[in-house]
Amino acid sequence: xxxxxxxxxxxxxxxxxxxxxxxxxxxxxxxxxxxxxxxxxxxxxxxxxxxxxxxxxxxxxxxxxxxxxxxxxxxxxxxxxxxxxxxxxxxxxxxxxxxxxxxxxxxxxxxxxxxxxxxxxxxxxxxxxxxxxxxxxxxxxxxxxxxxxxxxxxxxxxxxxxx
Numbered sequence: 187x188x189x190x191x192x193x194x195x196x197x198x199x200x201x202x203x204x205x206x207x208x209x210x211x212x213x214x215x216x217x218x219x220x221x222x223x224x225x226x227x228x229x230x231x232x233x234x235x236x237x238x239x240x241x242x243x244x245x246x247x248x249x250x251x252x253x254x255x256x257x258x259x260x261x262x263x264x265x266x267x268x269x270x271x272x273x274x275x276x277x278x279x280x281x282x283x284x285x286x287x288x289x290x291x292x293x294x295x296x297x298x299x300x301x302x303x304x305x306x307x308x309x310x311x312x313x314x315x316x317x318x319x320x321x322x323x324x325x326x327x328x329x330x331x332x333x334x335x336x337x338x339x340x341x342x343x344x345x346x347x348x349x
Contacts, residue, residue, distance in 0.1 A: 220264045224252050226289065228264055232271065233285060242275070243282045251289035255328075262328035263346065267295065269317045270344045274299045278342060293330075293348040303340040 220228050226248060237244050255263065274280055278301025288294040309315040318334070325332040331349050336342035 220261050221257050225255070225260050225264060226250070226252050226287070229267060229285070229287065232268065236271070236275065236283070242280065245282070245284040247285070248287040249290050253287070253289035253293045255293065259328045259330070262324050263293075263295065263330070266321055266324050266328075266330075266332070266346060267297070269321060270297050273317060274301065274342065277304070278302060280341065293346075295346040297344045298341065300341045303336040303338050303342055305338055306334060306336060 223231075230246065233244050233246050236242055253260070253263075271283070271285075274283055274297065278299045280299035280301030282300045284296075284298040286294075286296045306318075309318060321334075322332055325346060329349055330346050332344065332346045334342065334344050
């Protein structure tokens with residue numbers, strides 16, 4: 187049906203993009219992939235996946251230094267990064283996401299969005315925000331400290347650093 191080609195081509199292109207994103211996401215769930223490729227590379231890959239959605243402007247800055255972390259810390263940091271990023275994508279209504287990573291010296295990761303923000307205490311008391319409750323526990327297991335600075339209408343800044 188030659189007449190259908192004009193309608194189906196954009197759908198085929200979208201399906202190809204979605205398939206590629208699912209492959210990238212699937213690879214990022216494999217814990218060995220973080221170990222093999224490094225934290226910087228995996229974070230870059232994750233942010234590129236977000237860029238491809240064209241729903242957010244993503245700014246990614248780093249000192250181009252792979253952080254000196256053990257295997258468990260790298261995996262925990264990556265999982266926390268994914269959780270915070272996912273929360274921003276799903277709940278923040280943000281248009282801009284800024285991510286910075288300091289790998290040289292003392293590890294420091296910062297994610298900032300221009301979204302609607304939230305009341306941390308209200309969120310924790312509501313029974314929602316299981317990921318938000320688990321992040322500090324994961325951070326402590328990795329020898330890290332995390333902080334979430336947010337308020338309704340003010341966006342969110344999340345920091346994770348080595349103790």
